[in-house]
Amino acid sequence: MERVENEDDRREFALRLTRKGNALYEELIPRLLRKEQEILSCLSAPERKDFARMLGKIENSLDLVQTSKEAGKVHAY
Numbered sequence: 001m002e003r004v005e006n007e008d009d010r011r012e013f014a015l016r017l018t019r020k021g022n023a024l025y026e027e028l029i030p031r032l033l034r035k036e037q038e039i040l041s042c043l044s045a046p047e048r049k050d051f052a053r054m055l056g057k058i059e060n061s062l063d064l065v066q067t068s069k070e071a072g073k074v075h076a077y
Contacts, residue, residue, distance in 0.1 A: 002015070
């Protein structure tokens, strides 16, 4: 990660992945997705769909899901 200053307000900055960080992300995400598929393989397709819906409901109730656009509005990044 690297910090990028806001040209209009030097007190504010954004975070952005470096090339090395992006390469690591590209390496790890496929591995994570394969592991997720392995873990959820004991569930049928409808069960996985229900599970994802329930997890989404929990995330929403805890305000765990935030888009970068939403974060920018409240300066969360």
